[in-house]
Amino acid sequence: MGMQNRDQYEIVVGLEIHAQLATESKIYAADANLYGNEPNTNVSVITLAHPGTMPKLNKKVMEYAIKMGLACQSNITRLNIFCRKNYFYPDSPKGFQLTQDKTPICVGGKIDINTPTRGEIGIRLNRIHIEEDAGKSIHQANEKDTLIDLNRAGVPLIEIVTEPDIRSSEEAAAVVTEVRKIVRFLGICDGNMEEGSLRCDANVSIMPRGSDRFGNKVELKNMNSIRNVKNAIDHEVDRQIQLVESGEKIISETRTYNPNTGESQGMRTKEELNDYRYFPEPDLSPVEVKEEWLEQIRKDMPVLPAELKVKYMEEYQLPEYDASFLSETRAISDFFNELCQLTTNYKAASNWMMGPVKSWLNEQGADMATFPLTATRMAELISLINDGKVNFTIASQQLFKAMIAEPETSAEKLAKKLKLTVQKDSGFLEEVVDEILKSNPDKVKAYHNGKKNLIGMFMGELMKETKGKADPKTAKETILKKLEQHK
Ligand code: ADP
Ligand code: MG
Numbered sequence: 001m002g003m004q005n006r007d008q009y010e011i012v013v014g015l016e017i018h019a020q021l022a023t024e025s026k027i028y029a030a031d032a033n034l035y036g037n038e039p040n041t042n043v044s045v046i047t048l049a050h051p052g053t054m055p056k057l058n059k060k061v062m063e064y065a066i067k068m069g070l071a072c073q074s075n076i077t078r079l080n081i082f083c084r085k086n087y088f089y090p091d092s093p094k095g096f097q098l099t100q101d102k103t104p105i106c107v108g109g110k111i112d113i114n115t116p117t118r119g120e121i122g123i124r125l126n127r128i129h130i131e132e133d134a135g136k137s138i139h140q141a142n143e144k145d146t147l148i149d150l151n152r153a154g155v156p157l158i159e160i161v162t163e164p165d166i167r168s169s170e171e172a173a174a175v176v177t178e179v180r181k182i183v184r185f186l187g188i189c190d191g192n193m194e195e196g197s198l199r200c201d202a203n204v205s206i207m208p209r210g211s212d213r214f215g216n217k218v219e220l221k222n223m224n225s226i227r228n229v230k231n232a233i234d235h236e237v238d239r240q241i242q243l244v245e246s247g248e249k250i251i252s253e254t255r256t257y258n259p260n261t262g263e264s265q266g267m268r269t270k271e272e273l274n275d276y277r278y279f280p281e282p283d284l285s286p287v288e289v290k291e292e293w294l295e296q297i298r299k300d301m302p303v304l305p306a307e308l309k310v311k312y313m314e315e316y317q318l319p320e321y322d323a324s325f326l327s328e329t330r331a332i333s334d335f336f337n338e339l340c341q342l343t344t345n346y347k348a349a350s351n352w353m354m355g356p357v358k359s360w361l362n363e364q365g366a367d368m369a370t371f372p373l374t375a376t377r378m379a380e381l382i383s384l385i386n387d388g389k390v391n392f393t394i395a396s397q398q399l400f401k402a403m404i405a406e407p408e409t410s411a412e413k414l415a416k417k418l419k420l421t422v423q424k425d426s427g428f429l430e431e432v433v434d435e436i437l438k439s440n441p442d443k444v445k446a447y448h449n450g451k452k453n454l455i456g457m458f459m460g461e462l463m464k465e466t467k468g469k470a471d472p473k474t475a476k477e478t479i480l481k482k483l484e485q486h487k
Contacts, residue, residue: 003205005245006237006238006241007209008208008209009204009206009207009208009209009237009241009244010167010170010206010207010208010209010210010211011167011169011204011205011206011237012164012166012167012205012206012207012214012215012217012234012313013158013164013166013167013168013169013171013172013202013203013204013205013233014126014161014162014163014164014165014166014202014203014217015161015162015166015172015175015176015199015200015201015202015203016159016160016161016162016200016201016202016203017129017159017160017161017175017176017179017200017201018038018133018157018158018159018160018161018180018198018199018200018201019068019157019158019183019187019188019189019191019198020033020133020155020156020157020189020195020196020197020198021033021060021061021064021065021100021155021156021157021158021189022064022189022190023058023060023061023064023156023195024060025058026042026047026058026132026154026155026156027057027058027061027098027130027132027154027155027156028046028055028056028057028058028098028132028154028482029044029046029047029055029056029154030044031043031044031046031154032049033155033156034151035195035196035197036195037151039138039147039149039150039151040148040149040150040151041151042151043150043151043153043168045102046094046154047093047153047154048094049093049094051094053281054283055098055281055284056158057082057284057287058460061130061156062080062105062130062287062289063297064105064156064186064188064189065105065128065129065130065158065160065184065299066105066106066289067188067297067300067301068106068128068158068160068182068183068186068188069102069105069106069109069128070297070298071182071185071301071304072106072109072110072111072125072128072129072160072182073108073109073110074106074108074109074125074128075105075106075107075108075109076105076106076289077103077104077105077107077289077293078288078289078373079103079287079288079289080100080102080103080105080130080285080286080287080288080289081100081102081103081280081281081286082098082099082100082130082280082281082284082286083098083099083100083102083278083279083280083281084097084098084099084277084278084279084280084281085097085098085099085100085101085131085276085278086274086276086277086278087274089134090137090146090148090462091134091135091136091137091148091149091150091153092134092135092153093135093150097118097132097134098131098132098281099129099130099131099132100129100130101278102278103150103431104127104128104130105128105130105158105289106125106127106128108123108124108125108126108127108352109124109128109164110122110123110124110125110177111123111125111175111179111182112178112306113169113174113175113178114174115170115171116170117167117168117235118167118197120169121165123130123162123163123165123166123171123175124161124162124163124165125160125161125162125163126161126163127161128158128159128161129158129159129161130156130157130158131157131158131159131369132153132154132155132156132157133152133153133154133155133156133157134153135148135150135151135152135153136148136149136151136152137290146224147245155486160179161173162215164203164205164217166464168239169229169231169233169234169312170230171232172202172229172230172233173226173227173229173230176198176200176226176229177226179198180193180198180226181305181328181329182304182305183198184329184330185302185304185329185330186301186302187302187306187330193224193225193226194224194225196224199222199223200222200223200229200472201219201220201221201223202219202220202223202229202232202233202236203217203218203219203220203223204217204218204219204220204233204236204237204240204242204251205217205218205250206237206240206241206244210286214376215240215250216249216250216251216252216254217252218236218240218250218252218254219254219255220232220233220236220252220254220255220256220257220264221254221255221256221257221267222256223257223259224259225259228257228259231257231259232259232264235257235262235263235264236255236257236264239264239435251269252269253266253267253268253269254266254268254269255267255418261451271291280356293351302330303333303430305327305328305333306327308323308326308327308333309323309324309326309327310323312326312346312350312448316340316346316347317346317347318346318347318350322347322350322354325350325353325354325358326350326353326354329367329368331367331368331369331371332353332368335353335368335371335375336349336350336353338375339353339375339378339379341375342375342376342378343373343379343382343383345382345386348382348385348386349378349379349382352378352381352382356396356400357371357378360400360401360404362398372404372407373403373404373407374407377403377407377410377453380410380411380412381395381400381403381411384399384411384412384415388422388471388473389412389415389421389422390415390420390421390422390473391422391468391469393468394420394467394468395420398418398420399411399414399415399418399420402418402420404415419469420469421469422469422470423466423469423470423471423474424471424474428480429462429466429470429474429475429478430478430482432462432465432466433458433462433478433479433482434482435465436458436461436462436465437458437482437483437486438459440461443457443458444483444486447483448483448487455476455479455480455483458479458483459472459475459476459479462475462479463475474480
């Protein structure tokens with residue numbers, strides 16, 4: 001029933017995205033910030049919240065958060081005050097979380113997405129604030145006890161909060177995808193949703209189409225993949241439509257989505273919400289973001305994917321498809337940028353990246369960061385083809401792989417060594433053409449009787465015999481010359 005009435009409702013979504021920052025140490029302690037270590041090995045007395053211990057702010061955390069804000073065109077808050085958010089969780093030994101309340105480090109800004117229905121739109125950000133992660137409670141299947149691993153307690157997080165500007169589950173997925181791309185580009189978070197480095201809560205409500213009064217929102221917790229974000233929202237929208245259609249009210253509550261069953265379950269309602277009793281952390285002095293510091297961070301910012309894409313399309317005249325691919329990750333764009341310093345044949349460079357390089361990486365299950373060839377080698381390869389010294393097919397099928405196996409040797413040297421260079425020696429070609437014409441007397445006759453397009457067949461034979469190494473121009477000239485002699 002819900003599905004057929006879907007068109008009558010407008011979907012409203014706001015996201016809260018947590019990104020673990022890839023600093024070496026935790027936010028207030030020197031413990032290693034590492035995923036996957038033995039439980040409770042990165043836990044100093046500060047992480048354990050022993051009495052008398054004091055937090056000390058890791059400045060890298062501020063820097064990373066500011067980078068995200070600059071990437072999203074947010075305003076950067078100059079005076080940052082850290083607050084205690086009081087609640088009790090077994091995996092938070094302090095009994096409170098250190099976070100930012102009234103002074104989030106980034107205010108406003110936007111995430112740009114491309115949507116099928118609304119085109120290019122900016123999803124406004126409410127804020128980005130800094131906080132610490134909690135530890136992990138591990139519930140084992142057949143045990144009554146809950147295990148606690150505090151390695152994650154005190155890992156730095158930024159929480160990116162959007163305005164309720166999102167109008168579909170696809171748009172929500174696009175926002176998370178874009179955030180993941182940006183944090184990876186900035187190198188501030190590995191963006192790994194399965195390991196929980198990037199987590200997303202979605203606030204979902206519906207209203208009659210055309211209305212401007214939002215409905216009560218339901219918060220969906222902790223989706224660990226982009227697909228789950230989309231599925232959880234779709235499921236929640238159906239649930240809300242069904243409730244409304246059967247005359248019930250939507251209550252503001254928090255629910256968890258179970259990707260295995262595709263169902264969600266209520267956790268707590270708004271009335272049960274904690275009063276967090278925020279107050280400024282007395283053990284941390286407010287941190288000022290001075291102009292010089294901000295300038296320095298601004299200078300260190302990489303060119304972002306959206307700008308790169310425009311540059312590739314406008315300056316290098318590449319199709320949008322190419323530009324999207326080439327700006328997908330920092331490793332790919334860094335490599336491509338370097339390559340474009342060494343060749344002006346940008347389309348050829350792009351074709352190599354999207355073709356042989358990408359296929360090789362896929363086959364190896366590797367990423368660009370570990371690609372064995374330098375941009376210099378790839379540029380050599382491109383100019384060998386430009387200069388007609390090696391045919392593209394030979395280059396992509398043979399020379400490229402040989403270079404990967406021997407990355408120290410220049411493309412030209414290797415091509416010569418493996419005899420992959422184009423044959424321009426017409427003496428050699430003449431012998432081969434003679435053989436071909438001799439073994440195809442009827443075709444030669446047909447040619448002279450007017451079937452001039454048989455030249456293509458002779459070219460094909462010649463390429464086969466020379467394994468594609470004949471220079472096409474010389475080859476054609478030689479065939480024409482020989483045909484005249486074989487009258
Ligand atoms: P709360 O007071 O419950 O914390 P906020 O106004 O701070 O709510 O918003 C929290 C998140 O919920 C934000 O991402 C915001 O965009 C989103 N949100 C707020 N109202 C709605 C709504 N009616 N429908 C969907 N999302 C909403
Ligand atoms: Mg709020």
